[in-house]
Amino acid sequence: MATVEIKNVRKSYGPVEAIKGIDIAVQDGEFLVLLGPSGCGKSTLLRMVAGLESITGGQVVIGGRVVNDLDPKDRDIAMVFQNYALYPHMSVFDNMAYGLKIRGVPKPEIETRVAKAAEILELGRFLTRRPSQLSGGQRQRVAMGRAIVREPAAFLFDEPLSNLDAKLRTQMRIEIKRLQDRLGITSLYVTHDQVEAMTLADRILVMNHGVAEQIGTPLEVYQRPASLFVAGFIGSPPMNVLDGVIDASGQGVVMPGGALLPLPRPRPDDANRPVKLGIRPEHLTISDGLAASPILVELVEALGADTVVYGRLPDGESLLIRMAGLPSCTEGDQLSVAPQPGALHLFDAAHGRRLAD
Amino acid sequence: MSNPTTGPHTTGPHTAGRRLIDLLPHIVLIVGVLIFAFPIYVTLIGSTWDAATIGRGNLPMIPGGEALNNYGHAWSESHTERAMYTPVRIMMMNSVIMALSIAVGKIAISILSAYAVAFFRFPLRMVFFWMIFITLMLPVEVRIIPTYKVVADLGMIDTYAGLSIPLIASATATLLFRQFFLTIPDELVEAAKIDGAGPVRFFFDILLPLSKTNIAALFVILFIYGWNQYLWPLLVTNSADMETIVIGITKMIGTGEAANDWNLIMATTVLAMLPPVAVVIFMQRWFIKGLVDSEK
Numbered sequence: 243m244a245t246v247e248i249k250n251v252r253k254s255y256g257p258v259e260a261i262k263g264i265d266i267a268v269q270d271g272e273f274l275v276l277l278g279p280s281g282c283g284k285s286t287l288l289r290m291v292a293g294l295e296s297i298t299g300g301q302v303v304i305g306g307r308v309v310n311d312l313d314p315k316d317r318d319i320a321m322v323f324q325n326y327a328l329y330p331h332m333s334v335f336d337n338m339a340y341g342l343k344i345r346g347v348p349k350p351e352i353e354t355r356v357a358k359a360a361e362i363l364e365l366g367r368f369l370t371r372r373p374s375q376l377s378g379g380q381r382q383r384v385a386m387g388r389a390i391v392r393e394p395a396a397f398l399f400d401e402p403l404s405n406l407d408a409k410l411r412t413q414m415r416i417e418i419k420r421l422q423d424r425l426g427i428t429s430l431y432v433t434h435d436q437v438e439a440m441t442l443a444d445r446i447l448v449m450n451h452g453v454a455e456q457i458g459t460p461l462e463v464y465q466r467p468a469s470l471f472v473a474g475f476i477g478s479p480p481m482n483v484l485d486g487v488i489d490a491s492g493q494g495v496v497m498p499g500g501a502l503l504p505l506p507r508p509r510p511d512d513a514n515r516p517v518k519l520g521i522r523p524e525h526l527t528i529s530d531g532l533a534a535s536p537i538l539v540e541l542v543e544a545l546g547a548d549t550v551v552y553g554r555l556p557d558g559e560s561l562l563i564r565m566a567g568l569p570s571c572t573e574g575d576q577l578s579v580a581p582q583p584g585a586l587h588l589f590d591a592a593h594g595r596r597l598a599d
Numbered sequence: 600m601s602n603p604t605t606g607p608h609t610t611g612p613h614t615a616g617r618r619l620i621d622l623l624p625h626i627v628l629i630v631g632v633l634i635f636a637f638p639i640y641v642t643l644i645g646s647t648w649d650a651a652t653i654g655r656g657n658l659p660m661i662p663g664g665e666a667l668n669n670y671g672h673a674w675s676e677s678h679t680e681r682a683m684y685t686p687v688r689i690m691m692m693n694s695v696i697m698a699l700s701i702a703v704g705k706i707a708i709s710i711l712s713a714y715a716v717a718f719f720r721f722p723l724r725m726v727f728f729w730m731i732f733i734t735l736m737l738p739v740e741v742r743i744i745p746t747y748k749v750v751a752d753l754g755m756i757d758t759y760a761g762l763s764i765p766l767i768a769s770a771t772a773t774l775l776f777r778q779f780f781l782t783i784p785d786e787l788v789e790a791a792k793i794d795g796a797g798p799v800r801f802f803f804d805i806l807l808p809l810s811k812t813n814i815a816a817l818f819v820i821l822f823i824y825g826w827n828q829y830l831w832p833l834l835v836t837n838s839a840d841m842e843t844i845v846i847g848i849t850k851m852i853g854t855g856e857a858a859n860d861w862n863l864i865m866a867t868t869v870l871a872m873l874p875p876v877a878v879v880i881f882m883q884r885w886f887i888k889g890l891v892d893s894e895k
């Protein structure tokens with residue numbers, strides 16, 4: 243067990259800069275999720291920690307040791323890959339035992355460690371089978387067993403659940419959560435699935451184009467997104483983003499249709515400043531009054547537990563509203579909606595950073 | 600063949616036509632096999648009669664009673680009243696040593712060079728790869744004179760080394776292994792790295808076991824290639840003790856000075872077929888094993 247510190251780490255492929263300087267210190271036993279869209283550099287960052295990719299700039303420190311120039315095998319990490327990467331010609335037992343054998347762990351100890359991992363992962367019945375004789379979920383458990391038996395300083399996961407179907411993914415997600423609670427090993431986990439990120443993470447590192455957009459707990463990232471990018475990436479359906487202007491008194495913000503939304507705290511310094519206004523679909527409710535805007539209902543999606551309404555504001559901008567329960571309106575209806583008090587997110591209109599609350 | 604009680608071919612109006620279509624491939628195959636097998640059958644029969652019977656020109660189509668005599672003679676005797684021969688047991692050993700050295704040597708060298716080309720980044724990697732590739736275009740016969748000169752200068756005439764080493768370099772096998780290695784997912788290589796396997800361990804623990812079926816297939820092909828070598832052994836062997844069986848058979852036929860001992864030639868030929876057949880049969884078990892627990 244150990245901390246993993248990433249200090250101003252950069253990666254260039256020739257002229258292309260894939261990672262543009264990322265800083266984070268992962269605490270001992272912490273579960274950090276790297277979240278971001280495809281191509282943002284999540285795998286690259288993870289592979290630099292693993293030692294599979296050279297580090298162009300900065301330092302990676304595992305357990306207090308700078309590992310930049312160490313081989314993967316000397317970094318005391320274990321990795322779980324998306325496509326399992328099990329040795330096809332070895333039995334499940336041998337797959338898990340291989341790393342220990344190479345490290346010269348005595349045979350009886352190998353056997354107890356593998357038996358223990360197999361018990362945790364419920365793989366006992368499969369120890370003599372080949373990977374080809376297992377289902378996808380079982381293979382992924384073997385891959386995890388291979389990491390567990392090593393008792394490493396840190397686990398690295400690169401989209402370990404992406405090859406599984408939706409149901410199995412949910413199940414494995416819960417298993418990983420339980421495993422982490424039980425073993426408490428520092429983990430770095432790459433995914434582009436925000437549900438995985440929200441449920442597994444102690445902290446999330448949201449990445450975009452090789453930079454860290456935000457580092458925070460799942461709730462921080464959801465409740466106080468640091469940028470428009472994070473606001474749009476976390477949450478489903480995504481946050482509504484509208485153009486607004488802070489009024490002359492700094493007490494409220496004017497929506498395109500003219501509605502005046504009160505601000506949580508007055509901002510006299512920002513009077514008349516144009517802003518981007520973020521409102522989560524679940525924070526809009528049907529109501530009248532000064533803060534309400536009229537919308538035309540264009541589409542209603544009934545999801546059972548809740549309903550998503552696609553509406554259009556008078557000036558043509560679209561607005562998503564998520565309501566609990568079954569639909570209470572139909573296409574073509576006119577509604578009047580307003581955000582719940584205090585549920586506004588303000589972003590700078592030019593660079594998209596969150597305005598200080 | 601489809602099950603006659605449940606198969607779709609036995610019902611419906613087209614039964615007779617269907618039968619014929621079912622049978623046709625079998626007929627073609629049987630005729631083909633007969634054409635291929637007939638000369639071998641004649642050889643087998645011939646090896647069981649005495650020289651005089653065959654010499655008269657009308658070889659019976661049923662086995663005669665001279666089998667033990669012929670095979671015994673061919674196996675260990677070095678002469679008949681007509682001519683001097685190298686006994687089959689010596690030629691057989693020479694051929695086996697040569698074919699095995701070629702097959703094992705080719706596989707060992709090509710798997711190692713393919714490993715280097717496929718998994719390591721080193722300066723001029725592609726230059727080496729293309730050099731290997733270009734040698735594909737030069738068959739042994741083209742470079743046979745210079746090769747002979749080199750082997751002669753090194754004093755390797757009439758040695759097993761001289762017989763096999765010049766035939767060992769193989770671009771084809773290198774390419775085959777390289778193509779196979781490229782299908783191995785990067786993650787597998789990386790998983791091994793993280794598990795702590797260095798290049799040598801990775802080769803022996805992972806790459807070699809995964810290449811098992813490829814090696815078996817190549818071994819069969821290369822053993823037969825080595826076994827059937829003619830021109831090269833003819834050049835580099837002078838003494839009768841180093842003769843290979845393919846050379847031996849051709850030497851037994853037709854110096855013109857005396858009638859041929861056809862019974863012995865045919866017995867020798869039958870014996871010469873046995874090792875390749877044995878290799879095929881033995882290696883086939885490995886193929887099937889590889890196919891059955893098809894691994895990824």
Ligand SMILES: Nc1ncnc2c1ncn2[C@@H]1O[C@H](COP(=O)(O)OP(=O)(O)OP(=O)(O)O)[C@@H](O)[C@H]1O
Nearest residue numbers: 255258260278279280281282283284285286287434
């Ligand atoms: N070997 C390479 N040479 C050049 N560019 C590369 C190389 N590997 C990755 N990149 C680039 O680096 C960027 C980050 O790639 P990376 O694989 O880390 O993305 P990712 O966030 O893991 O995406 P995904 O979710 O699709 O796996 C991409 O834009 C990619 O094109």
Ligand SMILES: [Mg+2]
Nearest residue numbers: 284285286400
């Ligand atoms: Mg990736």
